[in-house]
Structure formats: structure tokens, C-alpha cells
Amino acid sequence: MSWAEHAFTALQDAGLRRGGARRAVVDFLERQDCCRSAQEIHDGIVAAGGAVGVASVYRTLDTLAELRLVQRVDVGDGIARFEIAGGGDHHHHHLVCDDCGRVEPFTDGPLEQALERAAGRLGYAMQHEVVLRGTCGDCAA
Secondary structure (H helix, E strand, C coil), X not given: CCHHHXXXXXXXXXXXXXXXXXXXXXXXXXXXXXXXXXXXXXXXHHHCCCCCCHHHHHHXXXXXXXXXXXXXXXXXXXXXXXXXXXXXXXXXXXXXXXXXXXXXXECCHHHHHHHHHHHHHHCCCCCCCCEEEECCHHHHC
């Protein structure tokens, strides 16, 4: 089952319809490789020919977050970003450029292993998010 199918089932189970803005936001998020702000989601849907209001995008994101289908990502710039919740194929961390604000996903197996070892050594069940800040290659050039 794809994430979108799972999301639509969860919305239905919550007594919510899956049309309009909800369908547009879920479909958009499933195609993303990293977090997006509500404005970026709105702009992406409109650019693809969809018709949805930015307020509807915010309401949909709040609903999806309440259902734990998306997670809010804080990269330290005061802009709420959202991405598909859960681990597996979607688990990644974020690199943030302090100059242009670009956010890029990254994965690192040895980093994951080190975090798991540290959590285990300290007796923690771990949920984590790593945000690395710096200057991207374009801005450094």
C-alpha cells in the first residue's frame, strides 16, 4: 500500500472525505523527496494546474499531522515544513543552507548506527531528527 493509499484510508476511518484539497495535498506530498512549507505545497499544486486555497492547504496539513500521517520539520528558520511521517523509505535528515535557505535530504547509514548505539547505551527508545546547517555548494562558489 502506498503512503497516499494509507493516508486516504486513515482520512476515511476518521470520517473525513478525501476529495478536493486533501487529495491534492496528499498526492503532492507523496511525490516529494523532502519537506515542503504550506506555501510551497500550495504553489506546487497550483503550478500543476490544481485549484486549492492556501488556507485549505494549512487545514489539510493540520489534519494530516493530527492523524500522524505527516510530521512537522523544524530547520530553524521559523517556517513550518511538512513531510510524510514514518521511517522506512522516507526516513532521512536535512541539510540547510544558511545563505539561500535550501533544504536537502540526506541519509547516512553509519550515522544511524551511531545514533542507535548511543540511544541504546543510554537506555532510550529513539526518535530523532538531524538538521545540519552550513553553506551549499552554489552559495559557496
